Amino acid sequence: ALITLILALSLGLTLGQTKIKSTFFSRCEKFKEYDCQKLWDAFQQAYVNKDPCKVPVEAYDPLIAAAPFKHQCNKTMFWSKTKDVVHGLTAKRNDCFVTLEDTLLGSVLDNLTWCGKEGSNDTFTTGCPGWSECVNNPVRSFWNRSSAAFADVACGNVTAMLNGSINTPFNPTSIFASVEVPRFIASRVKNLNVVMVIQKNNISNCTDPSLKNLRQSIDTGITFSCKDVSESRIQECGSKPEIACGACW
Numbered sequence: 001a002l003i004t005l006i007l008a009l010s011l012g013l014t015l016g017q018t019k020i021k022s023t024f025f026s027r028c029e030k031f032k033e034y035d036c037q038k039l040w041d042a043f044q045q046a047y048v049n050k051d052p053c054k055v056p057v058e059a060y061d062p063l064i065a066a067a068p069f070k071h072q073c074n075k076t077m078f079w080s081k082t083k084d085v086v087h088g089l090t091a092k093r094n095d096c097f098v099t100l101e102d103t104l105l106g107s108v109l110d111n112l113t114w115c116g117k118e119g120s121n122d123t124f125t126t127g128c129p130g131w132s133e134c135v136n137n138p139v140r141s142f143w144n145r146s147s148a149a150f151a152d153v154a155c156g157n158v159t160a161m162l163n164g165s166i167n168t169p170f171n172p173t174s175i176f177a178s179v180e181v182p183r184f185i186a187s188r189v190k191n192l193n194v195v196m197v198i199q200k201n202n203i204s205n206c207t208d209p210s211l212k213n214l215r216q217s218i219d220t221g222i223t224f225s226c227k228d229v230s231e232s233r234i235q236e237c238g239s240k241p242e243i244a245c246g247a248c249w
């Protein structure tokens, strides 16, 4: 029985590792111009053989350097607590908006969990620390690092979708507030256009005090706007490719 257990455990480990590697490669291969093996190696060196609570943001510097983000002026879309609405839209209107998940690194690692372990060269997909369990966990550090790099190349008109169904749409603890917004500089970013996603039972909108904090925290040279837009209007925008990008809402 013990041998069966050990076999099952090691088989499970091998399968978990094979699965994340094959997901990584199949997603990566959709982007033709990259060497996926090189990226996988750069990815792994960030967390393999490390305590999964001791992976700092900088551990991903080599990965980011291997797949740098390109400027996407006027198309960059940020979001906070509105992932599903945003991706429902960008899946159909990639001509208008580009999110981090539309880039190579963001799409390859979206919705995945991974970590390493001291004394092992394997990648684990279960038993990894949760988002808030420790700050320097492999997944959180990756999103922090890649979000910073993504915000660094944003330029021109920048859009952010925030959630009107929560108490604090612009939350200081979010990646959007803590990592992305501080990197918008007036010499590159001209306008920050917030789209507040309004559902039936919304509890906040553009008049929320947290939006005042956002307006005050950005560079004075950046023009700020906020518009309340119903979720159905946003979905409509996705289903009508004939609507011009700027006229969606």
Ligand code: N1C
Pocket (backbone or CB within 6 Å): 077, 078, 079, 080, 081, 082, 083, 099, 100, 101, 106, 110, 111, 131, 139, 143, 147, 150, 173, 174, 175, 176, 177, 180
């Ligand atoms: O903390 P958030 O929102 O404000 O982070 C969202 C913000 C976006 O603008 C993205 O550019 O930061 C970037 N980003 C991702 O692209 C991303 N994809 C998947 C940040 N986090 C991302 N995830 C996962 O969503 C991540 O693993 C974590 O669990 C959430 C954070 O999203 P949030 O709290 O809604």
